[in-house]
Amino acid sequence: MSSRITKNVTRPPAIAIQVNGREVTAYEGESLATALIAAGVVRTYCNMGVCFDCLVEVENGGRSQRVRACLTAVRAGLRITVAQA
Amino acid sequence: MTAEAAVEHRDVVIVGAGPAGLGAAAVLREHGLDVTLIDEQPRAGGQILRQPPRTFTVERWLSAKIYDRVKAALQAMNERSDVDWRMSSSVLGILRPSPYRTGGRRAGHELWIQGPSGCYFLHASTVLVAAGCYERPLAFPGWTLPGVMGAGAIQGFVKSQQFVPGNRFLFVGSHPLQLVVADQLLSAGADVAGVVFTQRMRSALTALAHPQVMLQNSRQFIESARILRRLRRAGVPVKFGASILRVEGASAVERATIAMLRPDGTIDSDRTEAIDCDRVGVCHGFLASSELPRQAGASVRWREHEGGWLVDHDSWFQSSVGNLFVAGEVTGVAGADAALEKGRVAAIGMLRALGRIDARRAEQLARPFRRRLAGMQRFAQLLHDLARPPQHLADSTMTGEAILCRCESIRRDEFEQQLRENPHVVSSDAAKLLTRVGMGLCQGRMCGDNAVRTLARMRGLSAADVGPFQAQAPVKPVLLGVLAPERCS
Numbered sequence: 001m002s003s004r005i006t007k008n009v010t011r012p013p014a015i016a017i018q019v020n021g022r023e024v025t026a027y028e029g030e031s032l033a034t035a036l037i038a039a040g041v042v043r044t045y046c047n048m049g050v051c052f053d054c055l056v057e058v059e060n061g062g063r064s065q066r067v068r069a070c071l072t073a074v075r076a077g078l079r080i081t082v083a084q085a
Numbered sequence: 086m087t088a089e090a091a092v093e094h095r096d097v098v099i100v101g102a103g104p105a106g107l108g109a110a111a112v113l114r115e116h117g118l119d120v121t122l123i124d125e126q127p128r129a130g131g132q133i134l135r136q137p138p139r140t141f142t143v144e145r146w147l148s149a150k151i152y153d154r155v156k157a158a159l160q161a162m163n164e165r166s167d168v169d170w171r172m173s174s175s176v177l178g179i180l181r182p183s184p185y186r187t188g189g190r191r192a193g194h195e196l197w198i199q200g201p202s203g204c205y206f207l208h209a210s211t212v213l214v215a216a217g218c219y220e221r222p223l224a225f226p227g228w229t230l231p232g233v234m235g236a237g238a239i240q241g242f243v244k245s246q247q248f249v250p251g252n253r254f255l256f257v258g259s260h261p262l263q264l265v266v267a268d269q270l271l272s273a274g275a276d277v278a279g280v281v282f283t284q285r286m287r288s289a290l291t292a293l294a295h296p297q298v299m300l301q302n303s304r305q306f307i308e309s310a311r312i313l314r315r316l317r318r319a320g321v322p323v324k325f326g327a328s329i330l331r332v333e334g335a336s337a338v339e340r341a342t343i344a345m346l347r348p349d350g351t352i353d354s355d356r357t358e359a360i361d362c363d364r365v366g367v368c369h370g371f372l373a374s375s376e377l378p379r380q381a382g383a384s385v386r387w388r389e390h391e392g393g394w395l396v397d398h399d400s401w402f403q404s405s406v407g408n409l410f411v412a413g414e415v416t417g418v419a420g421a422d423a424a425l426e427k428g429r430v431a432a433i434g435m436l437r438a439l440g441r442i443d444a445r446r447a448e449q450l451a452r453p454f455r456r457r458l459a460g461m462q463r464f465a466q467l468l469h470d471l472a473r474p475p476q477h478l479a480d481s482t483m484t485g486e487a488i489l490c491r492c493e494s495i496r497r498d499e500f501e502q503q504l505r506e507n508p509h510v511v512s513s514d515a516a517k518l519l520t521r522v523g524m525g526l527c528q529g530r531m532c533g534d535n536a537v538r539t540l541a542r543m544r545g546l547s548a549a550d551v552g553p554f555q556a557q558a559p560v561k562p563v564l565l566g567v568l569a570p571e572r573c574s
Binding site for chain 1: 138231245374527
C-alpha cells in the first residue's frame with residue numbers, strides 16, 4: 001500500500017471525501033491524485049497535467065466538472081466519480 | 086453589436102513559474118517592470134521544486150545540495166506581492182490580438198487563459214514561454230496498466246505531497262534522475278525493488294571520468310556516488326545494460342520483466358528476469374513542452390536526445406515570432422540550473438526589446454549569466470551523451486501489441502498496418518487524420534515522439550521531414566461547460 005510520510009510533516013486535520021460512493025480520508029490541500037492513490041484508485045501516469053489519464057468527475061455544491069486529479073486540491077465534501085478501468 | 090469588455094493589458098507575461106520563469110521575473114522586477122506569472126500548478130517552483138500544499142508544514146524540505154541554486158531563486162520570488170500571480174491556470178493559446186477585444190491594439194500577443202474561475206484573455210506586449218518539459222514516454226506491453234508512471238511523476242508525489250504512491254517500486258530507464266527518486270523513496274521508508282539502467286557500466290564511467298566535467302560539476306557527481314552507496318547498503322539492486330520488456334498484472338502492475346541488452350543495444354529476450362513490484366517508474370529523459378510556441382507559429386528543430394522539438398531562438402532567447410521569448414527546457418533540456426540562467430538572459434533580452442536598456446547595457450548585464458550558462462550546457466551535453474538510451478530501444482520495447490496511443494487505445498501494429506495501406510501518408514498530421522493516433526486528450530504528448538519515429542522509419546525519412554503534430558489552440562483540452570457555462574449547466 002501507499003503511505004503518507006509523517007516524519008517532519010504536519011498536515012491539517014483529516015477530512016472526508018467520497019470516491020465512487022465510498023468515504024475516504026484525505027487532507028485539505030493535497031492533490032486529488034494523492035487521495036485517490038491512498039484509497040487504492042490509481043489513475044496517474046504523468047502527475048503533471050500532461051497525460052489526462054487522471055481525469056475524474058468532481059461534484060461540489062451541486063456543480064459537477066471533469067478535472068485532472070493531479071492538479072486539483074482536496075476540499076471537504078468533494079464527491080469524486082472515477083470511471084472503472 | 087455590443088462592445089466587448091476591453092482585454093486587460095500587461096507589459097510582460099511569463100508562462101511557467103519554474104526556474105526559467107522565476108529567474109526572468111526576478112530580473113524584470115529589479116528593472117521595475119510589472120510581471121504576470123502564469124502556471125498550471127497551485128504554487129511556484131516548477132517540476133524541480135514542486136512545493137508542498139500551503140496547508141502542510143514540511144521541515145527540511147528538499148535539503149539535498151543539488152537543489153540549492155534553484156531554491157534560492159524560488160525563495161527570492163515566492164509569493165511576493167509585487168508579482169501578478171495567476172496560478173492553477175492553463176494558457177490555452179497565444180493569439181494575434183483581436184482588434185475587437187483589444188481596442189485596436191495590433192502589436193504584442195493575446196493570451197487565452199483558463200483560470201480557476203473560467204476562461205479569459207490577456208494582452209501582453211511581450212511574452213516569455215518557459216513551459217518546461219515532461220517525461221519522455223517509453224511504450225512497451227503493459228505500460229498502460231495502473232501503476233506504471235513516470236519516475237518524475239513518482240518523485241512529484243514524494244517532493245510535494247509527502248506521499249509514497251505505492252509499495253514496491255522498480256525504476257527502468259537511462260536517465261540518472263531515477264537514482265535520485267529511488268533514494269528519496271528509500272529515505273521515506275519505501276521498498277525499492279531495483280534500478281535498471283540501459284547503459285553499460287563501463288561506458289557510463291568513461292563519460293563521467295572526464296576531468297574537466299568532474300571538477301566543474303563535482304556536486305552532482307558526489308551526490309550520485311553517495312546515492313549509489315546508500316542504495317547498495319539498503320540492498321537495492323542497481324543493474325546496468327538491461328531494459329524493461331513488459332509489465333503484467335490482472336488489473337494493475339504485479340510484475341515487470343526486464344531483459345539484458347546485447348552490446349549493440351538490441352534486446353536479448355533469452356536473458357530475462359521477472360521482478361515483483363506494484364509500481365514501475367520509467368525514466369528515459371524528457372520532451373520539451375514546446376506546444377505553445379509551436380501553436381503561436383515559432384519555428385522548431387528536432388533534437389532527438391535534448392527534448393525532441395526545441396524552439397529556435399536568437400542570442401536573446403527571442404523566438405522566430407516577434408516579442409515571443411522562450412527560455413528553459415523548451416530551448417533544449419539542460420536541467421534546472423541552466424534553465425534559471427536562460428530565464429535571466431531572456432529577461433535582459435526582453436528589457437532590450439522593450440527599450441528599457443540599450444544594447445551595450447544588455448550585453449554587460451547578460452555576461453555573468455551567459456558565462457555560467459555555458460558551463461552548465463557543457464555538463465548538459467555530457468549528461469545527454471551519458472543518459473542516451475541505445476539507438477533503437479524505444480522502437481524495440483514497443484512491440485506490435487503494445488499500445489502506441491493511450492488516449493485512443495491504438496496499438497503499434499494497427500498504426501503500422503494503416504500506414505502500409507496508405508503509402509501517400511508521410512507527415513505526422515496526415516498519420517493522425519488517418520489513424521486517430523494523437524487525437525486524444527493529451528493531444529499527442531504521450532504518443533507523438535513514438536509516432537514520429539515509427540512513421541519516419543517506415544518512410545525512410547527523418548523526424549524533421551515528418552514533422553510534429555500541428556499544435557492548435559486550445560493546446561490543452563477545455564470543457565464546453567467552462568467556455569459557455571450559462572449554456573452547459
